[in-house]
Amino acid sequence: MNMLMLLLRNLARGPSTDAFPFGDTFTPERLRGRIRFDPELCTGCRLCAHVCAGDAIHFDETDEGLRFTLWHNTCTFCGLCEHYCQTKAIHLTDDWHLAHLQQDKYAMIEQGVVAPAACAGCGCRMTAPVPALTALAYRAGNRRIEHLQTLCPDCRRKAGVTGGRS
Amino acid sequence: MTTYTIPVGPLHVALEEPMYFKVEVNGETVASVDINAGHVHRGVEYLTMQRNFYQNITLTERLCSLCSNSHPTTYCTALETIAGIRIPERAHYLRVIADEIKRVASNLFNVAIMAHIIGFDSLFMHVMETREVAQDVKETIFGNRMDLGANRIGGVRYDLDAKNQDYLSQQMERMKADLAEILDIYRNNAMIALRTVGVGVLPHDKALDYAVVGPVARGSGIAYDVRTKAPYAAYDRLDVPVVTETGGDVRARALVRLREVQVAIDLIQQCLRDMPDGPIAIGGLPRIPAGEAIAKSEAPRGELIYYLRTDGSDKPERLKWRVPSYMNWDALHVMMEGNRISDIPLIVNSIDPCISCTER
Numbered sequence: 001m002n003m004l005m006l007l008l009r010n011l012a013r014g015p016s017t018d019a020f021p022f023g024d025t026f027t028p029e030r031l032r033g034r035i036r037f038d039p040e041l042c043t044g045c046r047l048c049a050h051v052c053a054g055d056a057i058h059f060d061e062t063d064e065g066l067r068f069t070l071w072h073n074t075c076t077f078c079g080l081c082e083h084y085c086q087t088k089a090i091h092l093t094d095d096w097h098l099a100h101l102q103q104d105k106y107a108m109i110e111q112g113v114v115a116p117a118a119c120a121g122c123g124c125r126m127t128a129p130v131p132a133l134t135a136l137a138y139r140a141g142n143r144r145i146e147h148l149q150t151l152c153p154d155c156r157r158k159a160g161v162t163g164g165r166s
Numbered sequence: 167m168t169t170y171t172i173p174v175g176p177l178h179v180a181l182e183e184p185m186y187f188k189v190e191v192n193g194e195t196v197a198s199v200d201i202n203a204g205h206v207h208r209g210v211e212y213l214t215m216q217r218n219f220y221q222n223i224t225l226t227e228r229l230c231s232l233c234s235n236s237h238p239t240t241y242c243t244a245l246e247t248i249a250g251i252r253i254p255e256r257a258h259y260l261r262v263i264a265d266e267i268k269r270v271a272s273n274l275f276n277v278a279i280m281a282h283i284i285g286f287d288s289l290f291m292h293v294m295e296t297r298e299v300a301q302d303v304k305e306t307i308f309g310n311r312m313d314l315g316a317n318r319i320g321g322v323r324y325d326l327d328a329k330n331q332d333y334l335s336q337q338m339e340r341m342k343a344d345l346a347e348i349l350d351i352y353r354n355n356a357m358i359a360l361r362t363v364g365v366g367v368l369p370h371d372k373a374l375d376y377a378v379v380g381p382v383a384r385g386s387g388i389a390y391d392v393r394t395k396a397p398y399a400a401y402d403r404l405d406v407p408v409v410t411e412t413g414g415d416v417r418a419r420a421l422v423r424l425r426e427v428q429v430a431i432d433l434i435q436q437c438l439r440d441m442p443d444g445p446i447a448i449g450g451l452p453r454i455p456a457g458e459a460i461a462k463s464e465a466p467r468g469e470l471i472y473y474l475r476t477d478g479s480d481k482p483e484r485l486k487w488r489v490p491s492y493m494n495w496d497a498l499h500v501m502m503e504g505n506r507i508s509d510i511p512l513i514v515n516s517i518d519p520c521i522s523c524t525e526r
Contacts, residue, residue, distance in 0.1 A: 003351060007288055016295055026302065032309035053217060053224035078224040079315050083323045092309070 027094050032077045034095040035070050039112035041089035042068065044127040048081035048090055057081060065113045066127055072098060072108040087132040120147075121155030169197055174510055176205045181511065182279070183521040191507060199502045201495060203525060210526040214485040219245060219454060222482065223317060230489075230523035231312050232272040235264050236465035237487070237523070238317040243398060244474040245319050247459035249452050257321035258400040259441040263334075264308070264316035264324075265399070265463070266430040266437075270341070271300040272466035273381075273423035273430075276518045277352065280420055283512050284361045289351065296344045303337050306330070319454075321447025326438075335438055338431045345431070349424045352417065362417035366501040366513035369414055376497040380468020380490045381426065382517050385419035387412045392464035404436050416509075416516040423518070454480070467491055467518050491517070491524040 018025040044066045049057040056074035060067050070090075081090045100108055117128035129149050131141075138145055148156055169192050176184040184205035190197040210229060214222050226237040239261055246253060278293035301311045307330055308314040316322050326334065352358055368378070373386035383390050391408045393401045409425040411418035456478040463470050468490030477483040494517040501513050 003289065003355060006292060006347065006351075010292065010295075016298070026305070028302075028306040028309070030307065030309040031305060032315070050218065051220035053221040053228075076224060076228065076313075077310065078227070078313065079309065079323075080220060080224055080318075083318060084220070 027096065029094060031094040031096060032079050032092040034072065034093050034098060035075065035077075035081075035110050036091045036093050037068050037070065037110050037112040038089050038091070039065075039068065039114045041087040041130055041132050042066075042112070042114045043087060043089075043130050043133050044114055045086070047084050047086075051080045051084050053078065053080070062113065065115045068110075068112045068114065070110040072110065073105055086136055087130060117150075119152035119155055120150035121158070122152060124152050124154075126152040172507070176202075178511075181514065183519070185514070185519070185521055187510065187514075189502070189507070189510065194506050194508075196502045196505050196507065196510070199499055201498060203495075203521070205525070206522055207525045211486060215482055218480045219319060219482070222485070223319070224315075227313050227315070227317075229526055230520050232275060233268060233465040233467060233470070233520065233523070234312060235268040235314050235316060236463050236470050239265060239399075240461045240463045240470055240472040240487075241474070241485075242317045242319055243463070244459045244461035244472045245454060245476075247461060248457040248474065248476055249319075249454050251320050251448060251452055253321045253448065254445045255400075255442050256444045257446050259437045260322040260324065260326070260446060261316070261399045262401065262404065263326075263434055263437050264314050264322070266433045267300060267304055267307075268314070269430045269466045270427050271297055271304070272518075273427050274300065276515065277348075277420045277423055279515055280362070280416070280512065281358075283515055284358065286357060289355075289358075293348055296341060296348060299337055299341050299344075303334060307334060318447055320452055321445070323447065325446050326441075331438055335435065338434055341431060342428075345424070345428060349421070349428075352420055352424055358417065361509075361512065362415060362420065363413070364415055365505060365509050366416045366516055367414050368497055368501050370412075372500045373414065373497070376500065377493055378468075378497050379493050380465070380518075381419050381422040382468065382494045382497065384408065384410045385422045386414040390469075392462050392469050396462055398461070398463055400437065400440075403440065404433055406433065416512055419516045419518075454478075465490060467520055468494065487523075487526075489520060489523045491520045495519055495524070 046059055049059060054074045054076050056071045058069045079092050082092050114127060116125045119126050134141060134145060134149060148159060151159060169190055172189050172191060174187040174189055175181050176186040186202040188200040214225060217225055222241060223238050226241045227234050229237050274293055274297035278290050281289040281293060304314060305311050308316060308324055316324050368386050370387045373383055373388055387410055389408045389410050393406045394408055407429055409422050409429060411421050454476050456476055458475040461472045470490060471488040473486045474482055475484040502510065505513060
C-alpha cells in the first residue's frame with residue numbers, strides 16, 4: 001500500500017491515544033496493580049514472603065498479632081505472591097494509580113494484622129487456621145476437624161494420640 | 167586520505183542502550199570498528215545464586231524487557247529437567263502462546279525503530295500503533311504490558327477461558343491486514359530500500375564463521391531455528407515454518423522479523439485450535455534435587471541457552487545463560503566495514519542487540 005494513502009487513512013481515523021487524564025483509559029480486569037491484603041484469609045504461612053524476589057513483603061509479631069507489610073515501592077507486581085497464596089489472602093487489584101509525592105513514599109504500603117486466637121485446649125496464643133484453608137485441605141468439614149481447628153499444634157498432637165478426647 | 171577515529175557511544179542519541187564503538191574512518195567510510203562492552207553489567211548471574219528458585223522466576227524475567235518471557239520459560243524448563251517434572255500438555259501450549267505474543271511485540275518494535283533511525287517517523291508511529299494491539303493483548307491476558315508473569319515451576323500460572331481465547335483470536339486476526347501492509351512497505355518502499363538494501367551486509371559464509379543466531383542468521387540464509395532444530399514446549403506438535411532471506415543486509419533482517427511476526431500469529435492460532443483441556447501446572451511445591459541441566463529456546467533475537475546447576479538446596483549453585491546478542495554483535499565487525507558513518511546506528515539496530523541481557 002502507498003504510504004501516503006496509509007497516512008491519509010490514519011488521519012481520518014483520528015487519534016489512537018486515550019484521552020487520559022480527561023477521560024477513561026484502558027484498564028483490563030487482570031491488570032496487576034495495587035496489592036490488597038485480607039487478614040481474615042491469611043494463615044501466616046509466609047510463602048508470599050518466600051517467593052517475593054524484591055523482598056517487598058515482611059511479617060513481624062506484634063501485640064495485636066502477626067503483622068503483614070508490603071512495600072509498593074519495592075514490589076515488582078509480578079504476582080507470584082498471589083499465585084502461591086493458597087487462600088488468596090493477597091490479591092493484585094486493577095488499580096494502577098500509584099503515582100505519589102516524594103513525602104508519601106513511606107506510606108505506599110499495604111498492611112494488615114492477623115488476629116491471634118486462644119487455644120481451646122491450653123489457652124496459649126496461636127495463629128488460627130482459617131476456614132478457607134481447611135476447606136481446601138478437607139473439602140467437606142466435620143465436627144472433629146472443626147474442633148481440631150480451635151487447638152494449638154501441641155494440643156492437636158495430643159488430641160490425635162488420644163483420639164480427640166481432650 | 168587520512169584515517170581518524172571517532173567514538174560512538176557509550177551514550178549516544180542513536181543508541182538505545184550503552185555500547186562503545188571505536189570507529190576508524192576513511193573520510194565517510196568505516197574502515198574498522200572496535201566494540202567495547204560492559205557498561206550495564208549489574209551482576210545478575212551472581213544475584214540469582216543469592217535468591218531461591220521461586221524468586222528467580224521473577225528475577226530472570228526482568229533481565230531484559232523485550233524477550234522477558236523467554237528467560238523464565240527457559241529457566242523453568244531447566245529446573246523441570248533437573249527435578250524430572252513433566253508439565254501438563256496444556257501448559258506447553260500456553261507457554262508457546264506467551265512466547266509468541268512476546269515475539270510479535272519484540273520484532274515489531276525493532277522494525278519500527280529501524281524506520282525511526284532512517285528518519286521515517288510516520289512509518290515508525292504506524293508500526294508502533296500496530297504493535298499496540300499486541301501490548302493490549304498482553305495487558306488483558308497477563309496483566310502487564312511487558313512482564314507477562316506467565317511461568318511457574320511445573321507449568322504456567324495463567325489460563326485462557328473461552329472469553330479470552332475469543333479475544334486473543336480476534337486481536338491476532340485484526341493484526342494480519344495491517345501486517346501485510348507493513349511488510350509491503352518494507353519490501354517495496356523506495357526510501358526504505360535506499361537506506362537498507364546492501365547496507366550492513368553479512369554474507370552467508372561470514373554468518374557461519376561468526377555463528378550468528380536468530381533473525382541475523384536467517385537474514386543471511388541460514389535456516390537455524392531452535393523451535394525446529396531442538397523443539398521444546400509444544401513446538402514439535404505445531405507447524406513452524408523457518409523464515410529465511412538471502413540478502414544478508416539490514417532489509418533482509420527486517421523482513422525476516424516481519425515475516426516471523428506473521429508466523430508467530432499463525433502459531434498462536436494453531437495453539438488456540440489444538441490446545442487440549444486440562445491442568446495448567448503440577449500441584450504442590452516440587453523438591454529440586456542436586457543436578458545440572460541445559461535448556462534452550464528461540465527468543466525473538468535467537469537461540470537462548472540456560473545452564474543450571476543445583477546442589478539440593480533451594481538456591482541455584484550456578485546459573486548461567488548465553489544470550490543471542492552475544493553471538494550477533496561480533497558480526498558487527500563484518501557488517502560495518504565499508505559502510506558510511508551515517509549507517510552505523512542502522513546496522514547496530516539491525517542485529518536487534520539486547521545489551522541488558524548480554525551484560526546482565
